[in-house]
Amino acid sequence: MAAADQHSGHEGHHTTTGISHNKLLMWSFLASDCMFFGSLIMMYMVYRPEMTDLGGLGPNDLLDIPFSSLMTFVLLMSSLAFVLGLSSLQRGNEAGMRIWLTTTALLGLLFLGGESFEYMKFYGEGLSIGENIFGTAYFVTTGFHKIHVGIGVIWLLGIVAMSYRGRVPKERSEMVEIAGLYWHFVDIVWIVIFTFIFLVPYR
Amino acid sequence: MAEEHAHHPSDRTYLKVGSLLFILTAVEIALYFVEDAFESEWSLYLLIAALIILSSFKFILVVMYYMHLKWDDRMFSWFFLAGMFVAAAIILAMMAMYRYY
Numbered sequence: 001m002a003a004a005d006q007h008s009g010h011e012g013h014h015t016t017t018g019i020s021h022n023k024l025l026m027w028s029f030l031a032s033d034c035m036f037f038g039s040l041i042m043m044y045m046v047y048r049p050e051m052t053d054l055g056g057l058g059p060n061d062l063l064d065i066p067f068s069s070l071m072t073f074v075l076l077m078s079s080l081a082f083v084l085g086l087s088s089l090q091r092g093n094e095a096g097m098r099i100w101l102t103t104t105a106l107l108g109l110l111f112l113g114g115e116s117f118e119y120m121k122f123y124g125e126g127l128s129i130g131e132n133i134f135g136t137a138y139f140v141t142t143g144f145h146k147i148h149v150g151i152g153v154i155w156l157l158g159i160v161a162m163s164y165r166g167r168v169p170k171e172r173s174e175m176v177e178i179a180g181l182y183w184h185f186v187d188i189v190w191i192v193i194f195t196f197i198f199l200v201p202y203r
Numbered sequence: 204m205a206e207e208h209a210h211h212p213s214d215r216t217y218l219k220v221g222s223l224l225f226i227l228t229a230v231e232i233a234l235y236f237v238e239d240a241f242e243s244e245w246s247l248y249l250l251i252a253a254l255i256i257l258s259s260f261k262f263i264l265v266v267m268y269y270m271h272l273k274w275d276d277r278m279f280s281w282f283f284l285a286g287m288f289v290a291a292a293i294i295l296a297m298m299a300m301y302r303y304y
Contacts (some may be wrong), residue, residue, distance in 0.1 A: 019276045027279045031286020038290035039297070046301040069232045076228065080221035084270050177271070184269045188262050189246050196212035200251055201237045 004043065023079065026178045027076060030185045033148075037189050040144060041196055044137040048202045051134045055128045058134050063198055071114045072194050075149075078107035082156075093172045098160050103190050105156040107164045108149055115146055138197070148186045155179050159189075212268060220268045224261055245287050 015021050051058045085100025120140075129139040159179055162168050168176065212220075231254060241250045269271040272280050 013274050017278065019278055023279060025273075026273055028286075031283050031289075034283075034286040034290040035293060038294050042294040044300060066233055072228055073225065075222070076224045079265060079269055080217060080224075083217045084214060087211065089205065090211060101302065167240070177289045181270055184265050187269075188265050191258055193252055195231065199231055199254050200279070201235075201241075201247065202237050202269070 003147075007070050009063060017054065022178055023172065023181070026181045028179065032183065033189075035176050037141075037144070037192070040141040041192060044141055046198055047133050047137055051132075051137075052202070054132050054134055057125065057132055059138070059197075060124055062127060062134075064121075065106050065198055067114070068194065068198050071111055072190065074107050074111050074114070075187050075190050078104045078111070079184050081107060082183050082192060083134055086173065086180055089168070089170055089173045089176055094168065094170075097168070097176070098163050101156050101163075105153050105160070108153040108156070112146060112149055115142065141197065142192065145186070145189055148155070148189070152179075152183045183201065211271060211274065216268065220264055224264060225262075227257050227261050 017024070048059075052060070081100050081104040085097045085104065088094075088096030088100060122135075122138075126139075127135045129135050154198075156179060159168060159176060234250060234253060234257075238250065241247050266283070272283070
């Protein structure tokens, strides 16, 4: 067990539960965030039947599936880049970790840029957060997701900056793993949003 | 995917999971673009079920492999599952409320 921990870059967990309390804290936060995003997505689904005829400003008129699909691929690939970065650090390759985490942050920024472009396009068409029920449900749900992505990008760039100062060695890989839990959660929330807001047909 | 050591999968496994996520998303998008072929009510429900199953599979892949729940202590899984369970209960209860009142 000790050898396995050393190999994976884990510190020994001398806690009352025998597991990392930092990771437990992050998992508890993610569990509560499930309820938060679950409620937002539920709100969208409940009001979706009322969004069929909104005078050209409804989901059927505005949602751009090919573009959002591209953004989905970008976010999925950012998760892949992150795990490759974590894997590099666990092998003691700090430079590799920095490259992969910077790639992850750049993909996150690309996602935010793309989604902001879509926001501006919608706004140009006349849809604002208070325009109709679709505007409110769409901007609130995806807006909170974008805030999460933005926090994730700042967190990742912070880790890269700390690594340049030698403060993220292999032995402290758990701090990167915890940031990864957050980043991957943002990814799975988008998986659900993409399915229920963009793809599922409502007739 | 049997080459994992005690705690974390290899890069090859990460790449395999990434490829699978890519393929599943492509299938979801393809289903969306043939939506018009699902004219009858039952076939529409079939399409929705397929989209939800594909999405759930992607969700599970990320949680198990990228978030390491497959290898980590079971306590983390229980914490997350508890949150998911309460979230599902809230969603179902509120949908029922909006549906009937």
